Amino acid sequence: MGVRDRVEQLTRELVLMGSSNHEKGFLERLTFVESYMADLGASVRRFGSSEHPALAGLFGDAKSGGDKGSGVVLCGHLDTVPVGGGWSRAQGELVGGRVYGRGACDMLGGCAAMLLAAENSLETSFVLCFTTDEETKMVGAESLVKTGLLSGAKLVVVGEPTNLCVCAGERGVYHLRITTRGRSAHAATPEEGENAVSKMVVLLGELEALKRGLEGERVVLGVNVVRGGVKVNVIPDTCVAEVDIRFSAPNTPEKIFCLVRERLDRAGVGYELETMQALPAVSTSLEHPLVAKLVEHVHRETGKSPVGEVPYATECAKYVCLNKPMVILGPGNPKLAHKPDEYVEVSELVDAVELYTWIIEWLGNQDSG
Incomplete structure (x- = not known):
C-alpha cells in the first residue's frame, strides 16, 4: 500500500x-x-x-x-x-x-x-x-x-x-465574562426593581465604542454570548455577557484587560469582570x-x-x-x-x-x- x-x-x-x-x-x-x-x-x-x-x-x-x-x-x-x-x-x-x-x-x-x-x-x-x-x-x-x-x-x-x-x-486570545446585578420586581412596577439587562446595554455600548477605537490595531472584539432575565414580565436581577478578543503582538492579555476595564468604568454602572481564558x-x-x-x-x-x-x-x-x-x-x-x-x-x-x-x-x- x-x-x-x-x-x-x-x-x-x-x-x-x-x-x-x-x-x-x-x-x-x-x-x-x-x-x-x-x-x-x-x-x-x-x-x-x-x-x-x-x-x-x-x-x-x-x-x-x-x-x-x-x-x-x-x-x-x-x-x-x-x-x-x-x-x-x-x-x-x-x-x-x-x-x-x-x-x-x-x-x-x-x-x-x-x-x-x-x-x-x-x-x-x-x-x-x-x-x-x-x-x-x-x-x-x-x-x-x-x-x-x-x-x-x-x-x-x-x-x-x-x-x-x-x-x-x-493571535492571542482573551475571553472575558461581564456580570451586572440588579433587583427583581414585577415588570408593571419597574421602579421597585433594578434592571440588570439595562445596565448591561450601557456597558455593551462602551464595548462597541472600544471596538471602533481599536480598528487598525490588529485587535478583534466580539460580544458573542448574552444571558439575562427569566421571564418577560419580571425585571431581571442578573445579566451576563461573554466577550471574545483576538489580538496580535505586541499586545498582551494584561494590556487588553486594562483597556476593557478602563472603557467599562466610563459607563458609571456597577459590574463584575472575570477572566475566562488568556492566551498570549x-x-x-x-x-x-x-x-x-x-x-x-x-x-x-x-x-x-x-x-x-x-x-x-x-x-x-x-x-x-x-x-x-x-x-x-x-x-x-x-x-x-x-x-x-x-x-x-x-x-x-x-x-x-x-x-x-x-x-x-x-x-x-x-x-x-
Whole structure:
C-alpha cells in the first residue's frame, strides 16, 4: 500500500473513532496512537489527568537524551469539536480525493501525516506530542511542557491546518465574562426593581465604542454570548455577557484587560469582570535561520509562501515558554474547521507526510547546539 492510500486510510480511521461518541472519541484515538507509536519502537509516555491526557513519543536519541537532542517536536491534538448538524457527507466518506468528517482538517489528517512520517524516520531523533483538549483548556500541552521532555527541541512544529503554508505566529486570545446585578420586581412596577439587562446595554455600548477605537490595531472584539432575565414580565436581577478578543503582538492579555476595564468604568454602572481564558500572541521571526530554511524548502517543494500570522489560537500559546522557535504547518484549509462537511485533500496529506519526514531528518541528524 502506497503513502497516499495509507494516509487516507489512517485519517479515515481516526475520524471514525469519534463519529458515534464524541465524548469518548479522543480517548479511543489516544489509545490507538499510543499503541501505534509503541509498535514503531518509540518510548511512549502518557501525562496529565484522566480528563486531559497527553502523549509524548520519543524516537532515536530523544529516548535517552543523547547528543542529538530532541531534534524537532511535532505537535498535534486528537480531540475535535462535536460533529453537529447540516452535513451532506458521511463521517469518514472519501469523495473526489477528499476525506470528509469532523476533525479531518482540524487536525486528524495532520496527526495521521505525523505518524506516517515517523515510520520513515525510525532511527532519527525527534518527538511526537498528542493532546486531547486543545479545543477546550489546553491542559495537556501544559503537562507536556512541565515534563521537561521538550526542552531539547531545536524547533516546535504544530500541525494545525495552514494549507501547508509556514505560519510563524498566531493571535492571542482573551475571553472575558461581564456580570451586572440588579433587583427583581414585577415588570408593571419597574421602579421597585433594578434592571440588570439595562445596565448591561450601557456597558455593551462602551464595548462597541472600544471596538471602533481599536480598528487598525490588529485587535478583534466580539460580544458573542448574552444571558439575562427569566421571564418577560419580571425585571431581571442578573445579566451576563461573554466577550471574545483576538489580538496580535505586541499586545498582551494584561494590556487588553486594562483597556476593557478602563472603557467599562466610563459607563458609571456597577459590574463584575472575570477572566475566562488568556492566551498570549505568539510570534517567531521568519528570518530565524531554522524558520527561513524551512520556508525555503516548503516553497521549493510546494510553491507555498509563508504567512506571518494565523487568526486562531493553537497550543503554541502553551509551548511558547520553551523559548524555542515555533511554526504552525499542517494540511487542510483552516476556513473549513468546525464547519459541516469539513474535509482535507488527500494530496495535501501526502505532501504533509513528505514535509514532516524532511523536517525530522533535517533536524534529527544534527548535533545539539
